[in-house]
Amino acid sequence: DVKVTQSSRYLVKRTGEKVFLECVQDMDHENMFWYRQDPGLGLRLIYFSYDVKMKEKGDIPEGYSVSREKKERFSLILESASTNQTSMYLCASTTGGQPQHFGDGTRLSIL
Amino acid sequence: RKEVEQDPGPFNVPEGATVAFNCTYSNSASQSFFWYRQDCRKEPKLLMSVYSSGNEDGRFTAQLNRASQYISLLIRDSKLSDSATYLCVVNHGPGSYIPTFGRGTSLIVHP
Numbered sequence: 001d002v003k004v005t006q007s008s009r010y011l012v013k014r015t016g017e018k019v020f021l022e023c024v025q026d027m028d029h030e031n032m033f034w035y036r037q038d039p040g041l042g043l044r045l046i047y048f049s050y051d052v053k054m055k056e057k058g059d060i061p062e063g064y065s066v067s068r069e070k071k072e073r074f075s076l077i078l079e080s081a082s083t084n085q086t087s088m089y090l091c092a093s094t095t096g097g098q099p100q101h102f103g104d105g106t107r108l109s110i111l
Numbered sequence: 112r113k114e115v116e117q118d119p120g121p122f123n124v125p126e127g128a129t130v131a132f133n134c135t136y137s138n139s140a141s142q143s144f145f146w147y148r149q150d151c152r153k154e155p156k157l158l159m160s161v162y163s164s165g166n167e168d169g170r171f172t173a174q175l176n177r178a179s180q181y182i183s184l185l186i187r188d189s190k191l192s193d194s195a196t197y198l199c200v201v202n203h204g205p206g207s208y209i210p211t212f213g214r215g216t217s218l219i220v221h222p
Contacts, residue, residue, distance in 0.1 A: 043155075
């Protein structure tokens with residue numbers, strides 16, 4: 001069974017802090033994704049990566065960056081957290097045209 | 112860009128009812144299709160893939176209509192535990208790393 005693990009279920013940070021969200025998958029998937037989900041807006045893609053050290057912007061990359069130094073790990077970075085980045089963050093991985101597998105999600109609150 | 116559209120609902124049905132959701136997609140080159148289920152404050156989980164010939168998994172039946180570019184999900188004998196949001200997902204084919212998610216259809220099954 002595919003396991004996608006996000007480092008925190010709940011996180012509270014302050015405005016202006018640099019925030020790191022970590023995601024690890026154990027199935028050797030090439031493709032990894034970061035989404036945020038807000039009520040009424042559905043899943044919105046922030047960044048994705050199709051290989052180590054490769055990254056592509058999604059629909060809402062502003063205020064975020066990512067890092068993929070190893071195949072199994074994909075990190076999302078909030079450079080300077082703001083209150084409008086309070087959200088549920090979801091990491092997913094997949095290979096080929098297979099369905100994505102999601103982590104449990106991180107509920108991030110920025111105060 | 113509304114590539115995948117779903118009726119947001121909510122669909123409010125009694126236990127034992129049959130309920131059907133549709134999802135339309137705009138890219139005729141789309142190649143693979145999935146239904147996910149998402150419980151409140153949880154991550155999306157794969158419910159079933161959708162095959163060209165249609166497929167069934169217990170009380171759930173998925174259909175694909177390529178000519179009209181929609182997929183459907185039928186739930187028979189609804190249970191209280193079926194209450195969730197159902198997300199339609201479309202993969203656009205080789206060379207496309209990014210699946211497209213609908214915003215989801217909310218189902219509430221009541222006693």
